[in-house]
């Protein structure tokens with residue numbers, strides 16, 4: 001297998017691959033990408049076909065499959081229950097407490113229809129926003145699909161976020177309905193979701209109904225007239241299992257998902273029913289070679305784009321059987337994941353470098369207790385994977401027979417953009433090349449392509465069907481953030497280099513986004529949480545390298561007059577950030593300082609703080625005041 005640093009696929013892998021000749025497909029798709037995506041779109045069901053595949057008359061507000069009518073949920077569920085897939089498992093779910101639930105396509109369709117009727121009875125209509133805040137339980141998927149079925153726009157807020165993050169997302173999306181749970185199990189403890197939601201709702205005024213799934217069963221506050229139990233609503237006569245789907249225009253919004261950007265508040269990325277559907281269907285089919293008999297496990301959280309595209313929509317569009325696990329990878333013991341792979345006969349595992357590094361720390365004996373021979377393909381996403389973790393994943397988990405799909409993409413791209421397919425040679429740490437039909441480049445400051453192995457800005461040169469359509473309620477930000485540095489090209493915010501074989505190597509973010517355990521956080525969110533504490537006058541956050549998390553958050557704080565530096569205050573501030581933003585944002589360290597490096601226009605120079613922390617030369621500091 002391994003030849004130098006290139007890993008070639010085996011005969012067996014090539015035999016199974018949906019793309020046998022990558023170069024041939026790539027050539028065809030590059031010559032005529034509209035034709036390629038049209039061909040892919042024709043594999044799905046439409047109530048009316050498109051007049052045009054791509055409408056680029058109002059760049060960068062591209063439209064795909066204009067005039068076409070569909071509903072992504074129809075393609076995820078109704079299409080399958082007319083076939084042999086009616087009795088096929090759509091979902092296998094294991095709770096952290098060991099509870100097992102399974103749902104056939106028929107059952108999932110039924111539950112989605114019932115809940116869609118519940119939502120309708122709450123007055124939810126086409127175009128309304130619905131916020132969903134839950135742990136990894138089947139009802140999260142049901143809630144997403146039920147919203148989409150009736151044309152509502154879902155906004156899922158990751159269950160690891162906390163009060164302020166939830167409040168500002170509810171407020172910005174103007175949601176009338178919040179769907180949550182009493183709690184979520186995480187590493188043997190309960191995350192008090194409903195309690196966090198109650199606190200968030202005191203800070204924002206849009207929500208009329210709160211629908212609560214009972215998962216953990218502890219005592220919670222239920223506000224009469226506002227809060228209702230999911231299981232009680234699902235037993236009402238209105239919750240029938242027939243619910244007509246809304247006929248959607250291809251360009252009608254499917255969901256918004258908040259993500260961190262360079263400045264200010266998180267922005268809501270908007271995706272649509274038509275193009276998004278074609279993009280995630282196609283990429284999952286070709287990159288993970290989904291087979292009818294496969295059991296596929298994407299271990300991400302549905303609260304992030306990875307979960308939207310490759311736990312919920314992608315697998316269901318492909319009629320696949322998905323596995324979902326509620327809890328922590330090392331609970332109660334570090335073999336939990338490997339045990340479940342063996343128990344359920346998982347064939348494909350898709351996870352993040354941070355999880356691999358975390359499990360690697362426990363040593364390979366935990367893996368070796370289990371027979372993982374069902375695995376055929378592995379995947380990774382979220383941040384660059386260090387070759388050491390890649391090799392461990394390949395050797396220890398995949399037993400040197402499973403190619404690793406290192407998929408580069410973003411909330412904004414909706415689908416895989418740089419990714420191998422199983423039949424191509426791999427290099428540890430590289431996502432190989434752009435998916436067929438996607439044209440990318442690496443540019444210098446002046447917009448020229450850089451030479452091989454030189455670092456530059458990663459851009460996307462051609463539109464793709466699952467691309468974001470806009471930033472919800474803020475089209476100007478969409479244009480400025482993504483399309484203005486190099487007009488005509490989509491700016492990813494990442495830096496990268498490309499080797500002599502055309503393989504891409506991602507270096508990292510060039511903006512104020514920090515990737516902590518693969519989670520995307522903005523320095524602005526962490527800083528504003530710190531400043532919301534009465535003791536803090538000013539704050540700055542940076543990311544520094546961390547063995548398991550990839551990056552960890554380091555912060556610098558200027559105290560207000562009258563407050564004393566103390567280790568108790570450091571703890572209080574760290575907990576304050578966890579309470580406001582979420583445990584993932586809790587700073588690794590807080591250092592009290594008397595001043596912060598700033599430009600003359602008053603912007604914090606995080607690059608200077610970072611250089612200082614790493615003991616590097618801060619580079620050009622001519623714009624620094626004082």
Ligand code: WT7
Nearest residue numbers: 306381382383384406407408409410411506520
């Ligand atoms: C950013 C997007 C979309 C999946 C989850 C992340 C980084 C993502 C890779 C990869 C190196 C990666 C980039 C990107 N990233 N995948 N395979 N190799 N870096 O979505 O939260 O929107 O973050 O994650 O920096 O810009 P996201």
